[in-house]
Amino acid sequence: MTRPFLKMNGLGNDFIVIDARDQAFAPAPEQIRAWGDRTSGIGFDQLIAIEGSTEGDAFMRVWNTDGSTVETCGNALRCVAWYLNRDANDRTLKIDTLGGQTRARVLRADARTGTASVDMGKPGLDWRQIPLAEEMNTAKLELQVGPIDAPLYHTPVAVSMGNPHVVFFVDDIATVDVAATGSLIENHPLFPEGVNVEFAQVIDRQTIRMRVWERGAGITKACGTGACATLVAAVRRGLTDRAATIIMDGGPLHVAWAENDHIVMTGPIEVEFEGQL
Template sequence: MTRPFLKMNGLGNDFVVVDARQTAFSPALDQVRAWGDRASGIGFDQLISIEGSQDGDAFMRVWNSDGSPVETCGNALRCVAWVLNPDASDKTLKIDTLGGPTKARVLRADAKTGTASVDMGRPRLDWREIPLSEDMDTLRLELKVGPYDAPLYHTPCAVSMGNPHCVFFVEDVSKVDVAATGSLIENHPLFPEGVNVEFVQVIDRDTLRMRVWERGAGITRACGTGACATLVATARRGLSNRAATVIMDGGPLHVAWAENDHVVMTGPVEVEFSGELS
């Protein structure tokens, strides 16, 4: 049996998207890994299944390229919104995820591209919500990388946007060894469920430069929930306004932490090609 799919991306963060609203889709771990392999398979950061929802327009299920399930994915939510509303009609979509419900609007759409906005809900800032393995101030984690008396990176901020994030503040993000540090922190005992790791350089109060190591996927060109977590972290530290452009390797994403405590991101969607999974 084969399953049709769309290969899509949001700012270079790429996905294989399967519409499973009519027929169940339950791939085995080794299948996900095989499809996700960029050398021998299709290649993607995450595999996305669009499923039915009793009280929403759809449920989005996510697997990382290593086969591990993940709670949610911001860039993928924009892609799913485009699939659900390719005509960009004036409506708000409710898309449920393991990380909680979200609301999305497609602002522009054509045959291959679009722009969508997603309300990711409120950031979760309590240590139990991240989660952490011990009670700690999530604004300034007691965490260091490198020599104790001269750490390379230290005192990050922790935020959950439906999935856990650890945000380090750096002077020059281009000099960060994202793979080495990200892989180290991803499986740190402080994060019992693993963690996504962001490195942010504050350009000005309206512009942030961020690079990311995604849990279960490694370095990606962009991370929507990571951009949201980064904006929340810098705003909490007083380093940025509550709305800013977060520039990632794949391009810019606009993120706003609204007065109702919800975080809203707006950015592009692209369809690369279609195919069939065997």
């Protein structure tokens, strides 16, 4: 039996998107790993299933390339919004995830591209929301990488955007070994459910350059929830205004921390090709 899919991306963060509203879709981890292999399979950062929902317009389920299930994915939410509302008729969509319900609007859509805005809700700032293994100030975690007397990276900010993030601020992002440091922090015992790791260089009060190591996926070109977490972290440190452009390897994403405490991100989507699993 085959299943049709769309290969999509948001700023290079790429997905296989399956419409599973009419027929259950429950792939085994080894199937996901095979499909996600960029040498022998299709290749993607996350596998997305659009399922039915009793509370919203749809439920979005997310798997990483290692077969693990994760709570949500910001770039994928924009892709799912486009899929559900390709005529961009000013409709607000309620998309449920394991990380909670989000609201999305498609601002522009055509046959293979679009722009969408997603209200990601309020960030989680309490240590239990991340979660951390012990009580700690999430604005200044007692965590460092490297020698005790001369750490390479230290005192990051932890934020939950429905999934866990830790943000390190650096002077020069070009010097960061994202793979080595990201994989180390992802599995640190302080994060019992693992963590997504962002490295951020503040350019000015409206601009941040960011790179990301995603839990269960590795280095990706962009991470929507990571961009949101990075803005929250920068505002908590007094480094930027409450709205900024987050420039990732795949391109820029606009993120705003609204007065109602909700995080709103706006950015593009693209359809790469169609296929059959």
